[in-house]
Amino acid sequence: MAAQPMWQLWRLGVFLAAFAPLVAWGWQVAVNAAGPEPGRYLLLNIGIGALWMLLLTLSLTPLTKLTRWKGFALIRRQLGLWTLAYATLHMLSYALFILGLDWALLGSELVKRPYIIVGMLALIGLAVLGATSNRWAMRRLGKRWKPLHKLSYPILGLVLLHFFWVVRADLGEWTMYAAIAALVMATRLPPVARTLPTLRYRFNRVHRRVPS
Numbered sequence: 001m002a003a004q005p006m007w008q009l010w011r012l013g014v015f016l017a018a019f020a021p022l023v024a025w026g027w028q029v030a031v032n033a034a035g036p037e038p039g040r041y042l043l044l045n046i047g048i049g050a051l052w053m054l055l056l057t058l059s060l061t062p063l064t065k066l067t068r069w070k071g072f073a074l075i076r077r078q079l080g081l082w083t084l085a086y087a088t089l090h091m092l093s094y095a096l097f098i099l100g101l102d103w104a105l106l107g108s109e110l111v112k113r114p115y116i117i118v119g120m121l122a123l124i125g126l127a128v129l130g131a132t133s134n135r136w137a138m139r140r141l142g143k144r145w146k147p148l149h150k151l152s153y154p155i156l157g158l159v160l161l162h163f164f165w166v167v168r169a170d171l172g173e174w175t176m177y178a179a180i181a182a183l184v185m186a187t188r189l190p191p192v193a194r195t196l197p198t199l200r201y202r203f204n205r206v207h208r209r210v211p212s
Contacts, residue, residue, distance in 0.1 A: 007074055014075045018082045021049055022089075039097025046093055047166075050086035051159055055180055057083055058152060062187035065196040077133045084130040087123050115165030122158040125151050153188075156181055
């Protein structure tokens with residue numbers, strides 16, 4: 001019980017850290033510092049924020065295995081829901097700033113920009129994961145819950161494909177995210193996953209041998 005306030009502060013700190021970029025981008029728009037197209041500025045940054053949230057969420061499991069620190073596991077659902085929130089805001093930004101809420105334009109947009117379909121599939125997948133991330137769904141789904149939540153892996157692939165299609169003229173930034181994603185996914189490979197818990201002990205052993 002004594003540790004409960006510490007975990008609440010940890011969750012609050014994660015909440016504020018996840019919320020802060022939205023405040024910063026909104027402030028940039030408010031003070032006319034977001035460039036000539038503030039709508040596209042928000043659309044792009046929120047989309048990249050969603051990718052970051054997804055990568056951070058997927059990194060929590062290997063970090064937990066590597067460090068055995070409970071704090072990473074405690075925020076997995078929180079960051080997963082933040083990923084869904086960012087992705088939803090990204091979609092709403094597109095509807096507001098690009099379509100102007102004129103849904104009649106959506107058909108022609110899908111033909112000209114099929115990466116929108118890819119993004120919508122990723123958003124639907126995230127919505128399914130968000131809706132089943134509670135304890136009731138875990139009990140209801142039983143053994144099917146873990147296989148269902150491995151949908152986060154193909155969702156990451158869809159998000160990267162969506163981003164690739166958007167920025168294909170300049171692949172430098174995309175390559176960085178793809179490399180991070182590859183590293184995160186590599187930690188899921190059985191040989192690597194089995195090695196992660198032992199790395200902590202090896203590090204501690206070396207650390208003890210180093211004279212202070």
